[in-house]
Amino acid sequence: MDLTQGTQEEKNSRAKKMMLWFGIISLVMTFAGWTSAYIVSKSRPDWLHDFELPNAFMVSLFIIIVSSVTFILAKRALKKDNRSQTMFLLMLTLALGLGFVYNQFQGFGEIIGRGFHFTGPTSNITMTFIFVIAFMHILHVVVGLICLLVVIYNHFKQKYTPANLLGFELAATFWHFLDVLWVLLFLFLYFFR
Secondary structure (H helix, E strand, O other): OOOOOOOHHHHHHHHHHHHHHHHHHHHHHHHHHHHHHHHHHOOOOOOOOOOOOOHHHHHHHHHHHHHHHHHHHHHHHHHOOOHHHHHHHHHHHHHHHHHHHHHHHHHHHHHHHOOOEOOOOOEOHHHHHHHHHHHHHHHHHHHHHHHHHHHHHHHHOOOOEOOEOHHHHHHHHHHHHHHHHHHHHHHHHHHOO
16 A cells, blocks of 8 residues: 555544554553563562552453443444434543543552552562553553543534544544553563562
8 A cells, every 4th residue: 555645634644543553562662671671570589479469450450441342332423423422432431541540549559558669668679560560551541531531522522523533543542552551461460470
């Protein structure tokens, strides 16, 4: 396919999608670096091998999966030009995203309640890695929530139609990426102790 072909709008759409994928690939590489450092650090004598992930992390796993489903349903509703259902599902996705962030911080509270902190005399390298990986994911979810707020605003202003979904699709792709990323990170942290 020749990327120089098509209307200016089609070229613009391809360019925006490509930039999103460049960003996603760079995030994958960043998290791959942190998980690689985690694996290498497992050989340290002070590594915890018998820790349990916070229960709140499991709850947040369920929440973010459901939020991806609601975003998919919102897109389907928009394609059917059902504006009120689209808005409801977008707001539900936003609420679930906020619930995810809340539960992540609850998980940090569980780790601290077990006597581990990010730094200082009660810190441990294992828990520090978990703090860093989860917190960096939270920061990206916050970016996703901002994108979702932009989508909600644009939907309210009727900027999306069944034929014009670019901004909606870009935000949805990023949101689904964050969902898959957390599932993979959770499984990684659960199984690689």
